[in-house]
Amino acid sequence: MYLSIKIITINAMTKLIPALIFLLGLTNSIAAFSADEETCQIDTNKLLWTKAEYAITGDTIVINNQRVRLAGIYAPQIEKKQKWHTPGEPLAKESQTFLNKLLANNDLEVGVEFDKTRLDNRNRQLAHLFFKDGTSIQQKMLESGYAIGRTTYGNLKHAKCYYQAEQKARDGGYQLWDFLAKNPDRHFPLAESTTLTSEDEGYRIIRGKVVKVDKSSSNYIINMDTTGIRVQKKYWDNFDYNKLEALDGQTIEVRGYAYLYKGAMYMLIENPYAINLFNPLNQ
Missing domain, CATH: 2.40.50.140 (Nucleic acid-binding proteins)
Known part of the structure; x- marks a missing residue:
């Protein structure tokens, strides 16, 4: 089941239309668009725009009460103490906080772009997300050092951009890479x-x-x-x-x-x- 979102912008030549869009049963005719699949450049007029709610990890956002996983990256996971205990990973809370600040600084507005595969094996949406100025959220997370690149489900859009962003953080020794340098035993x-x-x-x-x-x-x-x-x-x-x-x-x-x-x-x-x-x- 695809999440239901609203279009905020359809076209620069038309008035803003309060819309009802429907990722539920979204057809191939509204396929994701990328100006260049080797970079993070995007035509923001072609994106599906909606309001995010909050980040629950550094790579997962709640949108319209559904979890949306940021395609192409992996952020450290927060400890889970339910029946199946999952240990927390370094800088998990910091990664979540950084993503929430990014969202807050952009009025929670995000543009959604899909790739080859839209659902992961846990039925979470997979998407590339952008802000109104065209900034890639994945790129920002990787450049900050709060996430690392990940290629799964045949989703290859922006892969070169993502790996470049990770390398920038790695070369700069930012966040996770600084943590690794100081705590190699982890x-x-x-x-x-x-x-x-x-x-x-x-x-x-x-x-x-x-x-x-x-x-x-x-x-x-x-x-x-x-x-x-x-x-x-x-x-x-x-x-x-x-x-x-x-x-x-x-x-x-x-x-x-x-x-x-x-x-x-x-x-x-x-x-x-x-x-x-x-x-x-x-x-």
Whole structure:
């Protein structure tokens, strides 16, 4: 079910129309528009405009009582103490606060742009969000250092812009990158494969030397010393296996959800951008 929003602006040549728009059953004729899918530039007249309510994390906003996930980024998650306890991640509250301040400073007005996939596996909306002046919210979160890039569900719009924004924060040592420099033992947002422990499950970047590249009937296999990277068969069309083989012996960074299985750490990836040598900054 798509969230219901109002259009604030339809066209610079017409009067503002109090509208009823309907992400519910939104047709392909109102497809998302991007002036250049390798940058964050956007024609704001083509966006769907609405009022946000508040951010519940640094990458999730409530709009019209529905959760909207900011496509293309990952922000540290706030501790959850419900039945299934989720530990909090560094600077999670600060990331949430920063996003709420961005929204407040822009009167909570956001422009919505969709990508290839509009719902994640938890039925949350996935969207690229902008302010009235054309500023990308994702870009601001990444440049601030309160989020890191993430490519999932085939949503590739603005990927180059997002990875550039993350690199800017990384080069400047902002927020999460400053935290990592001062607390390397916390392994967030990046960890060396050789230093991983059973406590390091969750989304992060893992850096290590590739010691084996192989394939089975169900997976492409990229092994570091302590970490197994897997590409499931359903995602093989996204990858060039010859390029994967060329990774053998190289030190790479891979980003995704790390999980412990039979005493070893694994990570499933679905897009080549998860590997730093294949992301848009290196193409």
